[in-house]
Amino acid sequence: MAAIVAEDISKRYRISVGRSANTLVGQLLNLVKRDDSVGSEDIWALRDVGFQVEQGEIFGIIGRNGSGKSTLLKILTGIVRPTSGLAKIRGRVGALLEVGTGFHPDLSGRENVFFNGTLLGLDRASIQAKFDEIVAFAEVEKFIDTQFKHYSSGMQARLGFAVAVNLRPEVLILDEVLSVGDLMFQEKSADRMTELRREGITILFVSHNMGAIAGTCKRALLLRQGRVVMVGDVGQVIEAYIPKATSGNACVNFGEGSRFPGCFLEASLENESGEQTSQFDITESINVRIRYRVKEPLSSFVLGLRIHTQLEDIVVSYMTDENEFIGVHETGIFEKVLKLHPMFLKEGEYSITLESGVPRFAFDLYERALSFSVVSNTLNMVEKSYRRDRSGKVICQGRWIDASAARAPS
Amino acid sequence: MIDTDLENDVGSRLIMEAGSSSSVRTTIVPGNGVDRSVQVVAPPRLLRDLWRNLALLLNSMPLFKVFVRRSIALRHTQSFLGVVWLTIQPVASTLTVLFMFNIIQVNTADGANKGLFLFSGIMVWQFFARGLTDATSSLHAHAGILTKVYLPKLMLPLASVAAAWFETLITIALLILACFVFGIPLSPRVLWLPIFLTIVCLSSLCIGIGLAPLHALYRDVGMMVPFALQLAMFISPVYYSTRFIPQKYQLLYHLNPMVTLIEGVRWSLLPESPAPELGYIIINLVSIVLMFGVSLFIYQKLESLVVDRI
Numbered sequence: 001m002a003a004i005v006a007e008d009i010s011k012r013y014r015i016s017v018g019r020s021a022n023t024l025v026g027q028l029l030n031l032v033k034r035d036d037s038v039g040s041e042d043i044w045a046l047r048d049v050g051f052q053v054e055q056g057e058i059f060g061i062i063g064r065n066g067s068g069k070s071t072l073l074k075i076l077t078g079i080v081r082p083t084s085g086l087a088k089i090r091g092r093v094g095a096l097l098e099v100g101t102g103f104h105p106d107l108s109g110r111e112n113v114f115f116n117g118t119l120l121g122l123d124r125a126s127i128q129a130k131f132d133e134i135v136a137f138a139e140v141e142k143f144i145d146t147q148f149k150h151y152s153s154g155m156q157a158r159l160g161f162a163v164a165v166n167l168r169p170e171v172l173i174l175d176e177v178l179s180v181g182d183l184m185f186q187e188k189s190a191d192r193m194t195e196l197r198r199e200g201i202t203i204l205f206v207s208h209n210m211g212a213i214a215g216t217c218k219r220a221l222l223l224r225q226g227r228v229v230m231v232g233d234v235g236q237v238i239e240a241y242i243p244k245a246t247s248g249n250a251c252v253n254f255g256e257g258s259r260f261p262g263c264f265l266e267a268s269l270e271n272e273s274g275e276q277t278s279q280f281d282i283t284e285s286i287n288v289r290i291r292y293r294v295k296e297p298l299s300s301f302v303l304g305l306r307i308h309t310q311l312e313d314i315v316v317s318y319m320t321d322e323n324e325f326i327g328v329h330e331t332g333i334f335e336k337v338l339k340l341h342p343m344f345l346k347e348g349e350y351s352i353t354l355e356s357g358v359p360r361f362a363f364d365l366y367e368r369a370l371s372f373s374v375v376s377n378t379l380n381m382v383e384k385s386y387r388r389d390r391s392g393k394v395i396c397q398g399r400w401i402d403a404s405a406a407r408a409p410s
Numbered sequence: 411m412i413d414t415d416l417e418n419d420v421g422s423r424l425i426m427e428a429g430s431s432s433s434v435r436t437t438i439v440p441g442n443g444v445d446r447s448v449q450v451v452a453p454p455r456l457l458r459d460l461w462r463n464l465a466l467l468l469n470s471m472p473l474f475k476v477f478v479r480r481s482i483a484l485r486h487t488q489s490f491l492g493v494v495w496l497t498i499q500p501v502a503s504t505l506t507v508l509f510m511f512n513i514i515q516v517n518t519a520d521g522a523n524k525g526l527f528l529f530s531g532i533m534v535w536q537f538f539a540r541g542l543t544d545a546t547s548s549l550h551a552h553a554g555i556l557t558k559v560y561l562p563k564l565m566l567p568l569a570s571v572a573a574a575w576f577e578t579l580i581t582i583a584l585l586i587l588a589c590f591v592f593g594i595p596l597s598p599r600v601l602w603l604p605i606f607l608t609i610v611c612l613s614s615l616c617i618g619i620g621l622a623p624l625h626a627l628y629r630d631v632g633m634m635v636p637f638a639l640q641l642a643m644f645i646s647p648v649y650y651s652t653r654f655i656p657q658k659y660q661l662l663y664h665l666n667p668m669v670t671l672i673e674g675v676r677w678s679l680l681p682e683s684p685a686p687e688l689g690y691i692i693i694n695l696v697s698i699v700l701m702f703g704v705s706l707f708i709y710q711k712l713e714s715l716v717v718d719r720i
Contacts, residue, residue, distance in 0.1 A: 023628050023629055076451070078449060086452050088449070104480070107480075
């Protein structure tokens, strides 16, 4: 049997409306009176959710807030019972669902570790054996004997994570709730995840960070309004999830154009498939389509684009006289497309300035007429040198070659 | 105190967003055949769930012990005086009532030592009432854990009653101490004392199990229970002897299990107190068992609703 099997899980919540909903007396009276002013609404948090996770897989669950992810996790861990359907899990489950879960504020960190270990089904001796490891991992050595309520939320979460991960469950369920810890701790956590994966532990990973999902999971599930929209290859599932970009200016229209002899009519941003969009993945090729009119034969008429970041002026500029020798430009309406290489612009917000002119005379200048953003949905950026916060303005890939062998004495 | 700027929650580039630990125990599902370590989460079904709950409970003894310890610790850390408070209340009540009864010239003790008579009644009632209210609020008090951790929820009211039961030792000690204080000699009958007190404990459990989910779901239960206990106290022989009840009402009166139990406690301590009648004892035991059945039924029916609504 697979490690986790979900069969047509549905969960309905009945919300009672009305003052009597909260009181026993009210409920009993309702049974007798059959008052119509008291209604109850049915809310289906989950509908016919079914999927399987094999032993040792890292499986992602994505979806908007309110799509039913937390409810699904609660059912899988047995906390909440489904209205219909079944969930089957093989092995001991460790789940991180919220900060401070199962940790009692008045007990010390030490006592809480033992308490949680017991909840996980381990006896005192096993917990004692792992105790130092857990405390070291959570970096709370100095405070292990102080009351849990005095811990900051980050410390609480770190200890919770340390307990769950170090007590080696067979199935690990991670629901992202808070961001915790600094970068070093996060890298430690990622390392530990990889270790667990190698040990064959099944991991269920819920996150809003698409890069993390893409980087760690092979398969994923997309939930929308309680239903499974898609389950399968993580790349495809993420694609299905990403909403079409709503911000950014993917298209600008100049109407009849300016008074200049060569003027812009329209400019737009497209991806490889020709769709207009203002959001591009870092691995996509960005195309800028420009339509312009030339009213009279112009010699050496050139179009140019400047790409800016939010703060800095120019990332790079393109002029149409780079690739070909321009003689006299005929009259008419023309279209050109500038194709930018994929893996070129780092993640971030960019805008494009359009300009045109002839040598020593500038025509149009439309500053920041188009804007777009570059995101990373298919790559896990953690180790990449071109990660957003690392130095470097653009991505320009090089290659490391090992030259040690070439130096062999001859 | 803790140096809080040791901690910084920078969260812009995330690998792991982690919460805190909760967990699930491996359930040995009775009769599941093939793979004993597979847990099945299914829609609630009364009898199957009840069976599974009990099996799970038996398997969770270490966890149960932890909860009992926690319950005991909570009962004593809540109030600054802790155990002392356990004593002061009944003593103060006894002295006050004793004093007032003296003034209005009423003797309800029916031949036994007035002080110990009242003290024993008050102590037993307090023991029962505390056990019952703790069990009733056990689910609601652990609301946080219930929604985030998988554990056999039946454990919670059980743990609170077990914690109460551990305090029987203190209660017994106090009662025996009171005997010395009032100069009453102890007889072998005192050996029955732990037994009666245990049954008191069990009755509070029997009712508490059914009330716990009700309290977690409905706010007014928390007000009704203390009120009902108040009324029940008057129809129990806490301040008076059962012999004052007219003969024709004796049977009806004895349907209240606490009547027989308080009588039993008094009988074990005071030489003048009569033994409770066997017939009534049997009736009471039967009704306690019936109450347990009804409570368990109510509990099981409402258990999943509690997690949904709490």
